Amino acid sequence: MAKKKYIIGMFLTILGLVAAISITIAPSLMAPEEPRRQIPFVGMTLSYQSYWTWASPDSSPLVSRMVTFYEDPSEPDYIWVRDSENMPDTVSDDVVLKIDVTTRKIVGQEGYTQSLFPTNLHVGDEVIAQWGGPATITGSKVVSVMGKQVDAWIAYAEGSWGWYIQYYEKNTGISLGGSHIWYEGDILHSWVMYLVSTNAPLFEED
Secondary structure (H helix, E strand, O other): OHHHHHHHHHHHHHHHHHHHHHHHHHHHHHOOOOOOOOOOOOOOEEEEEEEEOOOOOOOOOOEEEEEEEEOOOOOOOEEEEEEEEEOOOOOOEEEEEEEEOOOOEEOOOOOEOOOEOOOOOOOOOEEEEOOOOEEEEEEEEEEEEOOEEEEEEEEEEEEOOEEEEEEEEOOOOEEEEEEEEEEEOOEEEEEEEEEEEEOOOOOOOO
């Protein structure tokens, strides 16, 4: 009799342990990790700041630039991109473009927006940018962005107007910023632009 009670007691103890483990594991099985959002997505924003390089960031007025991706319900295969640059004491300069969601290319044009390149790139590839002509992928570099280290492609373009270097995060194709130099007559202008915030999953833990 005592042996029978002992066996029943052990069985109930094991059953209790199994139930406790099931309760602990079940929530993680019921709530799988949310997949990373496909880029570009409606509502995606990229916020940049820039300053003239002939003056320190403390003395040169910062220029804000916001890139917003939005939709027109009548055209679900496309996303609209509004690129707004706000310089102090000037009227906002907005550029609006329509891009194909699957190719990322500007509709009706050959190239891509400056803020978003394709991801299947290799050294030596040429990418037609929104302005400045073809940019060549010259290599890669680890860039510091928003306090984190990011592996990026280096895109370089030059012409009679000057030249620029732009960095693009390898997994998303998002522009991280860069340096731009151009001429107006005999006057040389140069400035630096960098990404300061985004709601896109730019980092592995996002």
